[in-house]
Amino acid sequence: MNEILNFLVENEILIYLLLFTILLGFEVISKVPSVLHTPLMSGANAISGIVILGAIILIRTTESENYITLILASFALFVGSINVFGGFFVTNRMLEMFNKKKKS
């Protein structure tokens, strides 16, 4: 229990941030009309690939001989960034279809 309290105190700003981000997230997303829910889902999915930042940081802080960690993190980066790139590209493809008609 003390451990947890200590952690909360040490990371006070982070916890506040967590709370406000949750509110912000709900606020931003709930305004999206149902027309755009599929692109939103694939776009949000792409953003969830942000875990790859952790993989990058991990790779950079690992000794160059520690191959197990390097391979694990590198593979994490690989699959995670397929999610990121594929997600953004496909969302873009969908949204362009909405745009195309606006011009005509």
Next chain:
Amino acid sequence: MEKILFLVSAFLLVWGLRLQSDPATASKGNKLAAIGMLIAIFSAVIMPVENSNSNLIWIISPLSLSAIIGYLIAKKIKMTSMPQMVSIFNGLGGLSAVLLSFAEINKWISFPDEYQIIVVIVLISSLFIGSVAFTGSLLAFAKLDGYRWSEKLTLPFQHIVNIVFLTMIIGFSYFFISDPEIYYLYIIITFSFIYGVFFVAPIGGADMPVVISLLNSFTGITAALTGIIFGNIVMLLGGILVGAAGTILTVLMCNAMNRSLLNVIIGGFSSSDPSKENKEQGDIKEISDSDFAVQLFYSNKVIIVPGYGLAVAQAQKLCKEIQESLEANDVEVKYAIHPVAGRMPGHMNVLLAEADVDYSKLIELDQANEEFKSTDVAVIIGANDVVNPDAIDDSSSPLFGMPILKVWESKSTVVLKRSMSAGYAGVQNPLFFKKNNKMYFGDAKESLQRLSSELKNL
């Protein structure tokens, strides 16, 4: 420097999502979010870190390889397969989080003093949720793509088995934290993977969009948890945004089907009582090609209700063709979109956009129900459960209470369908037997082809 870059990227991610609330700016919003992501990746590569090692090759090669693969998949994928693609991508995101947490936990085993216990707890949670998202998404993909075996994985007493598994995972996590043997970690991962399968197994194929959205929010939560571990605020922010998006979409979908999330997860839909289906049904009337064309031709207002059947037949473009030939004769044409039309919320909008249908012609549930009263013909193409009057009239129907399109309030309705078979919910539709309804049987594409050429001959 990298602090400013992270700030910019956080701003771009939020602002990008914010712009996605309007069809006109959504495309720009997505690009902004993508730029934000690129900046975040770049900052993570250049930011100063303690005991930095130049392992750049380990970063650049997977990154460039997956950029190419991601681009190719995104380019080739059919719009009808969007739910499958989202679930695969989501699974990959989950797997990424699993590998990452595993690598971090491995480090903790080697250097136990560098980590606080709570960090390890967060890591194990992230490992667990990521694993569930990974195997769960893969199974959801299999179900969406119609693999038979994927519907047969349910064990007897599945829900009890699930609770047992969950307890064992928590138990082994406790053992592992008190005694960091890698052996426990393998058990936790294996059980978490199995739990992901068990979690999705009892849920029916029709409910997969809800599940994907839920698993998507899981992946978001894992990203946020990992963000806490790495003390990276952009990760935290991005993860929470995804978590929020997934949660809201899950709730919206459940509402659109008038079911609680718990009911979806337990998988109650598939167990509808078959004896109820044999109600007296009356006669159905078919309509001929030329009669149908003439009827549409002399209407003032036609509302098309598209369903997934239209999409699988790839007949959206024909739909647009018919819309154009009717509009050339001053018939007003609109599309009524049910929130769960297609296989994902908003899926139908994307499919119609692909066929160049102007989105101002698409109307949502409430407005559509207003407009049916002044409509001459409602044409239902490949939709069934979303126009079932039982949802209002019959309290014993599994659909009862679901918000639906009241097509029967128009002067007449025509249902395009392959056969008289029941819809996804497994119930017969009394609409088909109503006096002002006619049936037009056949594959959506062939039917619309015939109709379109009839219209051109008039």
